[in-house]
Each structure stands twice: as structure tokens, then as C-alpha cells.
Amino acid sequence: xxxxxxxxxxxxxxxxxxxxxxxxxxVPDDSLTENxxxxxxxxxVSDQDAKVASQYGVAWEVPEFxxxxxxxxxxxxxxxxxxxxxxxxxxPTTFILGTDGIVKWNYVNVDYRTxxxxxxxxxxxxxxx
Numbered sequence: 001x002x003x004x005x006x007x008x009x010x011x012x013x014x015x016x017x018x019x020x021x022x023x024x025x026x027v028p029d030d031s032l033t034e035n036x037x038x039x040x041x042x043x044x045v046s047d048q049d050a051k052v053a054s055q056y057g058v059a060w061e062v063p064e065f066x067x068x069x070x071x072x073x074x075x076x077x078x079x080x081x082x083x084x085x086x087x088x089x090x091x092p093t094t095f096i097l098g099t100d101g102i103v104k105w106n107y108v109n110v111d112y113r114t115x116x117x118x119x120x121x122x123x124x125x126x127x128x129x
Contacts, residue, residue: 002115003040009118010041016125018096023047025082025090048083053090058108062087096124104128 003022006013013020020042037044045052053059062070062078067087070076082089094116096105105124107116 003037003044005118006042007040009122012122013118013125016122016129018125021045023052023090025050025053025085047090048085050085050088050090053093054088056093056095058091058093059088060091062089094121096121096128098128 006020006022010020022040022042022044024044024046025048047053050059067078070078078089079085091108091110092112092115093109094107095103098104105128107120109115
């Protein structure tokens with residue numbers, strides 16, 4: 001859903017001089033096919049080992065009791081969703097970097113169901129211009 005929402009606002013983002021790159025630990029699922037992801041007008045990068053997330057300080061080690069809760073109570077198999085990586089995951093984050101590579105703004109929320117909204121990203125980009 002997040003990728004589709006970003007795709008819908010991509011023209012607005014690009015008009016503000018920004019380049020969009022999405023990074024995800026997940027393998028494609030039934031919500032978007034691999035072909036749909038490949039046809040996005042922005043780059044989608046796989047970070048299944050969470051190395052990029054670790055470099056930005058937004059990776060965390062999932063304790064075994066929580067992996068069990070996700071598997072049993074939530075019906076989510078983190079190993080399957082993340083192609084074998086279940087114990088180190090990224091915290092959902094949006095970064096806006098300047099042309100100097102420095103993070104100018106970020107949105108971080110440990111609740112994986114909550115993400116920054118594309119309109120919020122656009123507003124921040126306008127304010128940074």
C-alpha cells in the first residue's frame with residue numbers, strides 16, 4: 001500500500017527536486033507482484049539482511065518471544081516474509097536527505113503498520129526548498 005501511495009504522488013515529489021528510493025526487507029507478496037514493483041517509476045531496493053537499516057540506526061533484533069507471538073498469535077512468519085531473515089528487522093522509517101547526503105528530516109515509528117504519509121513528505125520537501 002505504501003509503495004502504491006508513493007507512486008501516486010511521485011510527480012509531486014519529483015517536481016520538488018527529490019528522488020525517491022524505497023528500501024524493504026520483504027519479498028514480494030500477493031499485494032504487489034514482482035512485475036508491479038519492477039514497473040514502479042522509482043527504485044525499490046531489497047535489504048533482506050537489514051544492513052542498510054543497521055547503517056542508519058533503524059534495525060533491531062527481534063527477541064524470540066516476539067517472533068513466536070508474531071508466528072502463533074498474528075499468523076505472520078517473519079522468516080518467510082523476509083526471505084529467511086526474521087531476527088533483525090528495520091523500524092519503518094522515512095528519511096529525506098539533502099544533496100550533501102545529510103539526513104534533513106526523518107519519520108520513525110516502531111509500529112510497522114504506521115508510515116509517513118506521502119502528503120507529509122511533500123510538505124517537508126516544500127519547506128526544505
